[in-house]
Amino acid sequence: MNRTRENSWLILIAIVGVVFLIGAPQVLELFTIINLTTAIAMALLALSLGLIWGFGGILCFGQSTFFGIGAYAYVISAINFGGTSWAIVVAILVAAAFAAVLGYFMFYGRVSDVYLGVITLTVSLIFYNLMRRTSGPEYKIGDAQLGGFNGMNAPPLNVPGDASWILFPEDVFYVAMAALIIGYFLCVWLIRSHFGRVAVAIRENELRAELVGYDVRLHKLILFAIGGGLAGAAGVLFANGVGRITPDVFNLYNAALTIIWVIVGGRGTLIGPILGAFGLFYLIGSLGQQSSINNNLVLGVILVVFVLLGPKGIVPSIIDLWDRKRGRSGAFARQGRRRRNRSPRKVETHHEG
Amino acid sequence: MKGEIVVETRGLSMHFGGVVAVDQVDFTLREKELRCLIGPNGAGKSTFFKCLTGQLKPTFGDVVIRDLNVNHAHSHEIAGLGVGIKTQVPNVFEGLTVQENIWLAARRFHPAARARSLVEETLDRIRLTDIRREVVNEISHGQRQWVELGMVIAAEPWLVLLDEPAAGMTHEEVQLTAELIREINKTASLIVVEHDMQFIRMIADKVTVFHRGSILIEDTMDVVAADPMVREVYLGHRNK
Structure with a gap:
């Protein structure tokens, strides 16, 4: 029953995504499009945390670490290769490999959930301090000067096979939006696969998953590495959207922000974190244009409100509400109310856009 | 002997x-x-x-x-x-449905098609076919025990x-x-x-x-x- 409804939602999401992909550059200004590319990078980062936290139960407080590693790996290898196509591959692989190594120590060392959060956050802050201290001329990898506090300029994407054919910002937007759509549907496919269902089972009860015969540590490790690779891809998009990469990607603010997107958007769904990231990105953007209220204060209030009043997040709450309305309409009232029940759905559709 | x-x-x-x-x-x-x-x-x-x-x-x-x-x-x-194992305190996948619980056990050792028929068989044996789509944390204690037994059985x-x-x-x-x-x-x-x-x-x-x-x-x-x-x-x- 749920599968059919889910499938129609997926089709709707795909349509909205593609319309947005094609339509946005036609109607929006270039400045907005460039900004959107960054927002999409954030959404992809949120998706990666939504995947491992919402479906694998792994609360990684430093998901932005892999995002930053991906961004740095992309810039460093793009400068050294003189082209960006392989740099994207390298960035994703390096981020995934780093997540795998870190995950190995955490999962095989049987580190508990709370400490996992602490460790991942600490690793992020270590990178932050490390990269800030790389300003001297001696800190270079190949031709790439790490640049310390100031960071490095990101070479824009080029057409595969022709390093001199550099993409325009609009084209980068197409690439980013396509990457988000593909990333989303890869995640959907993953959580519907045998592997994904086992990951959910592990989230529900580790001991039972083990007793049924699944290697819990290995499954968590693989999921964590996939999440790391996805965050790395988001880092590539971020470097392209902003045009620069600085140690700030590793700071506490970004680490916390990623968690907030997922909490607000909703754990246990994939579209929730994406919407959460987009929503908060725009909220912060518009708050940035005024100076009467502090950004972080608003962000803090939003987090507190959600944790207290809607801990499930926006999307799961809407789904619950929808289910409850439908359930209450019962057999005897089904005919009369069916039409009226359409209205909340319309509200929902609006959210998807 | x-x-x-x-x-x-x-x-x-x-x-x-x-x-x-x-x-x-x-x-x-x-x-x-x-x-x-x-x-x-x-x-x-x-x-x-x-x-x-x-x-x-x-x-x-x-x-x-x-x-x-x-x-x-x-x-x-x-x-x-x-080896099929059932623990003292019922250990089930709380937020998943009865059939998803059984499927996870069956699928561990069997290809997809065989796992599906094993799920049907097992649900029948533990007499929970009627509530197969219920979420496990909403069914009775005895039924949860059976779900866990079902997971043991389904792995053959x-x-x-x-x-x-x-x-x-x-x-x-x-x-x-x-x-x-x-x-x-x-x-x-x-x-x-x-x-x-x-x-x-x-x-x-x-x-x-x-x-x-x-x-x-x-x-x-x-x-x-x-x-x-x-x-x-x-x-x-x-x-x-």
């Missing part, structure tokens, strides 16, 4: 600090046997059970399952040998280890569970840890009584029930 030995422990001991929970236990289970482990609280049954299933690593001694020393094996590796194990499968069940449910266990015994060897004497009478073949970490006596239910030492252990010393 029935068939070959499928489970053997040699000098199995489990110490927690200074407390000796299991003390030098030598135990054997043969093919197609159904063995009940009983004993008063704190006798070491559950600790012994956890050593067998890889949830605890024994301090001394060996656990051998079909010629394989599994002392250092993880639970999932022991399960991977074809040759050895089944059950820790208090009838705990907290109504009389009727206990009877159905006993039936189910006898049915499992047709294709698998079983070790059942249990408190409920009535339930043991329904299923028991041979009974092992634990007391203070070691085996007190090992015999048929009638002999065990008549044994004065067992009575003493269960009812305490009588003041004369």
